[in-house]
Amino acid sequence: MTAETNARSLYAVILAGGGGTRLWPLSRRARPKPFLPLLGEQSLFQLTLARIAPLMAAEDIHVVADQRHLPLVTQQAPQLIGRKLLGEPFGRNTAAAVALAALIVERPGSDVMVLLPADHWIADERAFRNALTAAARAAHDGSLVTLGIPPGGPETGYGYIVGTSDGATAGARSVERFVEKPERERATELLASPNGAWWNAGIFIWRRDALLAALERHAPAIVGAIKRGLDNGQSLNTIYKSLPDVSIDRALLEPASLKGEVKVVPADIGWSDLGSWNALHAELARRQPAQAGVVAVGHAEDLGSRDVLVHSSGGRLVVTVGLADTIVVDTPDVVLVCAADRAQEVRAIVDRLAQAKETEYL
């Protein structure tokens, strides 16, 4: 093992800019998904911090968030006060956030950055840390490394990572390509890939120098605009306005995978992106006894329903009678009742309210 494998060379960049609109009306602009205690008493952001605490010191942890949410960040994680918290003027997708962190967080080029979304759920923390350690080792040769989640089925809501025929080395395998959220038929094909296919959880591990070099190759406009802006003393607001709205997957990982620069570490870690009320329902049902699939958070009474999630944070009693496959969310000012198979459309309601200028509910 080289010197770089010790924990001091690892640092984390946590992306806490997710809006989580599909978890509206619980997730709001003022307190979006990462800052909500969706599973247990700690917020997803706090759980993300706790999950990596054994791997690095507090001073190695950096957070990128909307600047309006920095007070939430320091309130939920007082140990980060005074550390490098990067406040974005507004969300510009993950490529901008990653490039900004790569440039601003000053670390030796050989240090290994762990990039983590702040709004996911990981049930098996030990397996997660083992996977990160393996990924950090695989990243030492300059590879861009991603964790690959064993697919639970042909889901259309995730990106897929497809392996090459090269064998795995020390738990890491070369990536042939990234596939954007596919149609159902294509997803089924991908699951049958001869060299493996995994869900892309947006968790990446790479040396700082390797990341910066790869950004220069594959996303020169983004990294160049930020560099020039910072050199010229432009405000982050001005810089961000000039950047494209693109994910790090599309801007970097997709082109880099085609050049053989990406590796995947398969990671069976009980991952969920909690990307919808249905996903949260499934995780809650795993964690607590649920009769007929009826899961309640808060004060609730049910009579004869099945496969229902009741989430009451409005302080009220929520009573359900004879429902099936339904989501009920009670908050202090909004009640949502949604057919489970329409949970993706919650975002459309948020869009409609924004258009109607009913911003107090956003």
Added chain:
Amino acid sequence: MTAETNARSLYAVILAGGGGTRLWPLSRRARPKPFLPLLGEQSLFQLTLARIAPLMAAEDIHVVADQRHLPLVTQQAPQLIGRKLLGEPFGRNTAAAVALAALIVERPGSDVMVLLPADHWIADERAFRNALTAAARAAHDGSLVTLGIPPGGPETGYGYIVGTSDGATAGARSVERFVEKPERERATELLASPNGAWWNAGIFIWRRDALLAALERHAPAIVGAIKRGLDNGQSLNTIYKSLPDVSIDRALLEPASLKGEVKVVPADIGWSDLGSWNALHAELARRQPAQAGVVAVGHAEDLGSRDVLVHSSGGRLVVTVGLADTIVVDTPDVVLVCAADRAQEVRAIVDRLAQAKETEYL
């Protein structure tokens, strides 16, 4: 026409003791169904008063209600202050309330009492008043007269009135018998009765002397206990405790009909007992434009639901997505979400809360 046909001989007894638990959580012990503005701005009780105002003066109107609700009565109907309001110590069903009113409200025996529930809806007020006038005429010979609602179908939630083969006289027809809430098959048979069958709306018209005499014949225990108690200066609480919990239909109308003492005036008046959230949904859908059967009271947004009632009185925004045949009721402290075909079970939830001593929600 005799002297009795003029309006001065008519008086009304309004029964405002209904609990309306099937409209929980809107209908509560502190403000039950009669005192709620379910259709429009006036409460059902206020609408009941307005409906008969053209037929009689305010001093001819009497109200029987739980004594805890007398402040609501006078608040909603200040014109009744100082009139004879009868406060019951607790509800003991309608036979007790009718007998009490028959004894206490001092009117000449030939005066005609109109007995009205305070928690029903009548769309065609003119037809209603015409039916009452016809019924009052039919009552002059001492008959016990009821309005008969043309059945909308073989409903099992109502009592039925079956006519005799005697022809109708001046709009009234002799009643062969009353039938308690029947099974579906029996209800279908009743609809085919050769001499007509009607729903029993609990609206009765009778001379005071005829009512008292009929009570003496068919319900001597009830009327006797009240008389003796009042003569002996017992409290109403003591008297009521000794009375059976029985409806006026069962205590009086059923036996009287078998003796040929009852007449029915068919009354196509747009009646609904608003006996469940589904019944309210149906009335609201008739009164306001409803796309795909989606009816909203209060601040609501819908995306792609059908046959949904949203009733929001909690001041919140209620959002529904992709629901079908569902009732959503939002109040300041309780949210109810109920499958439409289970709306009758709302009462079971109320019972369960009472058993659990969660009285703040009752």
